[in-house]
Amino acid sequence: MKKIDRRKFIGNAAVAGLGLAGAAALIEGCGRKKTAEPAGLPPVLRGAPKGRKLKAGLVGAGGRGTGAAINFISAGPDLEIIGVADVFQDKIDACRERFASFGLPIPAENCFTGFDGYKKLMAIEEIDVVILATPPRFRPDHFLEAVTQKKHVFMEKPVAVDPTGIRSILATAKKAEAIGINVVTGTQRRHQEDYIETYKQVASGAIGRITSAKAYWNQDHVWFRLREPGWNDMEYMIRNWNNFIWLSGDHILDTHVHNIDVVNWFMGKHPERAIGYGGRHRRVTGDQYDFFSVDFDYGSGISSHSMCRQIDGCANGTGEIVVGTEGYTNCQNTIWDLDGKIIWKFEYPPDENGNPTNSLRIPSYVQEHMHLVWAIRTGNYVNEAEQTAYSTLTAIMGREAAYTGRLVTWDDILKSDLKLGPEKIEMGPVDMKFEPPVPGLPVQV
Amino acid sequence: MRNRLISSRLNKRRPLRWIFTGGIITCALFLIAAKKVISWTSTDKYCMSCHIHPHAEQTWRLGTHYNNSSGVVTHCVECHLAPKGKGYLYTKAKHGLKDLYGYLFKDSADINWESKKLIENAKKFVYEESCLECHQNLFPVTLSKEGSDAHLFYTLSSDPPRCINCHLGVGHFDRSLIHARDTSFGVTKSAEAVVFTEPAKVEKFENFTEKIPGTGVSFRMIAVEGGTFRMGSPDNEPLREPDEGPVREVSLSPFWIGEVEVTWDEYLAFFRETSSQGRTEGQVVTSRKVDAVSGPTPPWGAPDQGWGKGSRPAITMTWHAANVYCRWLSMKTGKKYRLPTEAEWEYACRGGTQTPYFFEGDPKKFTSEGFFKKIFRPDTSNIASYVVYKVNSSSRTAPPGQVKPNPLGIKNMSGNVAEFCSDYYSESAYAADSVRVDPRGPSEGQERVIRGGSFKSDARDVRSAARDHTKTKAWLTTDPQMPKSIWWYSDCIDVGFRVVCEPDSQILTKK
Structure with missing residues (x-):
């Protein structure tokens, strides 16, 4: 993958998604290929089954939020977006325009701006599902409100930016489980058939016992926004959220969490401790690092080397490698023996003309929504909040190890009272220093 | 010949049959009586006929296990004995014998009831399994942030505390057993007659x-x-x-x-x-x-x-x-x-x-x-x-x-x-x-x-x-x-x- 451009990607997904909505309606939901595996693996579906109409509200109408909303309606028949909440009116307008252009208008009276817009949206009785796609700093509060209002939840990763938020997610996940509220998260690799099949191979011993891993998300610089006249501190930070630690959690959470999540999944556990490096050389705005390198120690001598970078003109690539006593895998589709010979490969479905392809028919961004709708309509309960909270916390542990230069243990980070961001979230000036973290202590001269 | 043999055997068996039937009836009656006794001795009224020490009943009625919005009343044995099928009869016998001994040989006025409220003593007669028998959902949607954190710790801990470590006052009300952050603690002070401006001057090594x-x-x-x-x-x-x-x-x-x-x-x-x-x-x-x-x-x-x-x-x-x-x-x-x-x-x-x-x-x-x-x-x-x-x-x-x-x-x-x-x-x-x-x-x-x-x-x-x-x-x-x-x-x-x-x-x- 050369460069991730969210907006471009969403454009493609939207087109693909709309096509799928039609296709899924034709299949009428009878195309469920496999049931959930005993190991708790998600089902691989061709479309969500038919059932009661599900109305969804979108919280966070930016690029990913609008994209997720489109993914949702593409997942199967009788799925609608009927309301939107966002801090900014212009984001709501853009989202509504987009849906209107599909002939699926969202009524203006169901759209709410401001920091408490999500509460008004979730108070709407007829909403069954909410899609949470704001910057992750706000996710724990949104998730709690959603479960309190008994809405099924799709929420984007990462699910929080600090341990305080993670503990909130963990508790809310248990509240959701108690009352049967389904929760699917945006760690889409877990819903990809190729990953799932590779996981099954590894779980049944294809590479022997796991001895180490590598996870990497190295890419060019990501989007940023320069401050425009008339924007107050809070508005500027939220419009440029992807560059502020307190809003995004830094890119080790925002993007690299996908790879970290895969390694945790294949290892079957989370790491016990982390030591890490990181720094900032090329970033233009905000206070984040632009590279991290973290050693996640899983105990028993097993480590995963995690690296992520957002700098132009460097060796780039994203993915995971898991090495065992008898072979290794890229987790996605291929297994090699220790001599580098391919011993297993996932077979991608041929296209309509019967030509071989190297992609899945249904994008994983849509597959995860099919899973949610399937769970709601068939009663096969799903709740991915805890596993994604633990993967997010793993990333937070790595981040704090890099920021401080210290060894950070799982127990330290799980119990930490670190809470990022200003005490009061409101528009206006914000009295905060935004200096990138510096590890360790200065040399005494 | 053959018939006679059978009938004589039947004749011989008849008393046995009577004894057998009588035994079953006796056992049944005994079991019914025992069940009655067990349930009668498990009523609040029966418990309180001996537990007349100060405030046992009053504090129970004031506590949330009696005085709550749902109208459900939790009875003595529901906390103070193990749940049915999980050691109920054993704990009933154990506490019953202990209480009987106390009833016969001790003077209620001499017993330090106050000390029974201390957590280390309360643990001996409040059963964790009994708490969990009724409180099956530790994460109700209405649970506060602090409660969520505490219950999360309880579920994640390999050696969790008892429920009553935090919820000591739920069975018997006690105003001083607050389990919350007390922001008003020590903040107000009564007017002091003298306010010292200087510390004591000490010239010599003496009191x-x-x-x-x-x-x-x-x-x-x-x-x-x-x-x-x-x-x-x-x-x-x-x-x-x-x-x-x-x-x-x-x-x-x-x-x-x-x-x-x-x-x-x-x-x-x-x-x-x-x-x-x-x-x-x-x-x-x-x-x-x-x-x-x-x-x-x-x-x-x-x-x-x-x-x-x-x-x-x-x-x-x-x-x-x-x-x-x-x-x-x-x-x-x-x-x-x-x-x-x-x-x-x-x-x-x-x-x-x-x-x-x-x-x-x-x-x-x-x-x-x-x-x-x-x-x-x-x-x-x-x-x-x-x-x-x-x-x-x-x-x-x-x-x-x-x-x-x-x-x-x-x-x-x-x-x-x-x-x-x-x-x-x-x-x-x-x-x-x-x-x-x-x-x-x-x-x-x-x-x-x-x-x-x-x-x-x-x-x-x-x-x-x-x-x-x-x-x-x-x-x-x-x-x-x-x-x-x-x-x-x-x-x-x-x-x-x-x-x-x-x-x-x-x-x-x-x-």
């Missing part, structure tokens, strides 16, 4: 009354002459523990020590002046370079347990908090206040005596432990006038006026509340000590020494040589904050401290 400037709070300091004493207990001292030896000669420089344990009045003066909102801020004080002292956060629950403050010893503060208190007091008074070393503590406690107590008596006669003491009452003569301990304390602290002082004029060295020392605890500290002049204990360790025993202690543990130590993890079990407080113990109600003041050399030469 003096310290005054805390800016407050009306004062306290007596007793001058303890330097000298040499035999620290620890000899091998032949009754009921001693191995960590009290070997006995060795220790020399000490002169010091002042508080006449009484630091009172709530004294501690609250510190709390009001230094209390801080965030723990991060509080942690900064561990650095010696900081000159402004930042002190405790609002406590969790009621630190005084609802027993009253004033001259009662302050309790539930952490060792760290006690240490910061001494630094604050030093800043306020310009003197050198600190926690006593373990050697100073024992030297001051003994006041020149080398006997098990600083008064006459035999630990074996005073102790309530052992089989015979259950039948014959322990001797309380003498000890009860000097020490607030298990037998005479009503399970709570006492104001210092209730006891006689030791030979140096110091009160409550033994009993009332156990006291922090500055030393790290080590079982083998005495054997390892090669200094023997003003020893300060091991250079590193996990837990600190506490001495003197408390209102909860047996006579054995209030001996002058008896040693104990802090138990940080256990004492913070139910603190729902993450990380846990560095200022308040959530699960320790019988430890406080007393201060020592170091005289400077000029004062000593003026003597």
Whole structure:
């Protein structure tokens, strides 16, 4: 993958998604290929089954939020977006325009701006599902409100930016489980058939016992926004959220969490401790690092080397490698023996003309929504909040190890009272220093 | 022929059949009767026919297991016996026999009902499985943030606390058992007649009354002459523990020590002046370079347990908090206040005596432990006038006026509340000590020494040589904050401290 451009990607997904909505309606939901595996693996579906109409509200109408909303309606028949909440009116307008252009208008009276817009949206009785796609700093509060209002939840990763938020997610996940509220998260690799099949191979011993891993998300610089006249501190930070630690959690959470999540999944556990490096050389705005390198120690001598970078003109690539006593895998589709010979490969479905392809028919961004709708309509309960909270916390542990230069243990980070961001979230000036973290202590001269 | 044989066999069997049928009917009747008896003896009415001790029924009716919006009433046996099918009959028999024995051989008025409320005792007759039998959803949607954090800790912990560690007052209402952050604690103070502007001026090494400037709070300091004493207990001292030896000669420089344990009045003066909102801020004080002292956060629950403050010893503060208190007091008074070393503590406690107590008596006669003491009452003569301990304390602290002082004029060295020392605890500290002049204990360790025993202690543990130590993890079990407080113990109600003041050399030469 050369460069991730969210907006471009969403454009493609939207087109693909709309096509799928039609296709899924034709299949009428009878195309469920496999049931959930005993190991708790998600089902691989061709479309969500038919059932009661599900109305969804979108919280966070930016690029990913609008994209997720489109993914949702593409997942199967009788799925609608009927309301939107966002801090900014212009984001709501853009989202509504987009849906209107599909002939699926969202009524203006169901759209709410401001920091408490999500509460008004979730108070709407007829909403069954909410899609949470704001910057992750706000996710724990949104998730709690959603479960309190008994809405099924799709929420984007990462699910929080600090341990305080993670503990909130963990508790809310248990509240959701108690009352049967389904929760699917945006760690889409877990819903990809190729990953799932590779996981099954590894779980049944294809590479022997796991001895180490590598996870990497190295890419060019990501989007940023320069401050425009008339924007107050809070508005500027939220419009440029992807560059502020307190809003995004830094890119080790925002993007690299996908790879970290895969390694945790294949290892079957989370790491016990982390030591890490990181720094900032090329970033233009905000206070984040632009590279991290973290050693996640899983105990028993097993480590995963995690690296992520957002700098132009460097060796780039994203993915995971898991090495065992008898072979290794890229987790996605291929297994090699220790001599580098391919011993297993996932077979991608041929296209309509019967030509071989190297992609899945249904994008994983849509597959995860099919899973949610399937769970709601068939009663096969799903709740991915805890596993994604633990993967997010793993990333937070790595981040704090890099920021401080210290060894950070799982127990330290799980119990930490670190809470990022200003005490009061409101528009206006914000009295905060935004200096990138510096590890360790200065040399005494 | 064949028929006759059969019929004669049948004839022979008939009585057997009658006996068999009769047996079944008897058994059935017996079972029905037994079931009736079991359910009758499990009614609230039956329980309360014996449990007439003060407030058992009233506090139950006031508690949330009776007085709640749902109208559901939780009955005695639903908490005080294991659930049906999970040890119900066994626990019923066990408690039944114990109660029967008490009913026949004990006088209800002599039983220390107050002590049954203490968590360590309540655990013996409130069943965790019974809590969980009804409370099956630990994460109701309405659960608060603090509750969520606490229940998360409960589910994630490999060695979780009991439900009643936090929810002690739910069965029997008690106003002082708040399980919440008490932001109003110690904030308001009553008008003080005198406000000291200056600390006490001390010219000579003798007893003096310290005054805390800016407050009306004062306290007596007793001058303890330097000298040499035999620290620890000899091998032949009754009921001693191995960590009290070997006995060795220790020399000490002169010091002042508080006449009484630091009172709530004294501690609250510190709390009001230094209390801080965030723990991060509080942690900064561990650095010696900081000159402004930042002190405790609002406590969790009621630190005084609802027993009253004033001259009662302050309790539930952490060792760290006690240490910061001494630094604050030093800043306020310009003197050198600190926690006593373990050697100073024992030297001051003994006041020149080398006997098990600083008064006459035999630990074996005073102790309530052992089989015979259950039948014959322990001797309380003498000890009860000097020490607030298990037998005479009503399970709570006492104001210092209730006891006689030791030979140096110091009160409550033994009993009332156990006291922090500055030393790290080590079982083998005495054997390892090669200094023997003003020893300060091991250079590193996990837990600190506490001495003197408390209102909860047996006579054995209030001996002058008896040693104990802090138990940080256990004492913070139910603190729902993450990380846990560095200022308040959530699960320790019988430890406080007393201060020592170091005289400077000029004062000593003026003597």
